[in-house]
Amino acid sequence: CQYDGCPYSSAKQTDVDRHITSKHTDEKPYECQFCLKPFPRKDNKNRHEKQKHPEYFQ
Numbered sequence: 657c658q659y660d661g662c663p664y665s666s667a668k669q670t671d672v673d674r675h676i677t678s679k680h681t682d683e684k685p686y687e688c689q690f691c692l693k694p695f696p697r698k699d700n701k702n703r704h705e706k707q708k709h710p711e712y713f714q
Contacts, residue, residue: 657664657675664675677683677696684694686701690709695701706713 657672657680659676659680662680664672664679666672666675674697677685678700681696684696686695686698687693688695688701688705688709690705690712693704695704
């Protein structure tokens with residue numbers, strides 16, 4: 657990670673990019689399709705949708 661004081665590292669650039677987006681920016685490009693709550697990561701959005709809106713997944 658390029659941020660001062662952050663010890664995160666990964667061999668995969670996609671992992672570094674995901675880390676930076678979720679930990680070091682206010683970017684939240686993924687939005688719940690049911691309540692429009694924003695999330696920094698797609699996996700967080702997916703988990704939220706299944707846990708908070710289970711009626712759409714039966």
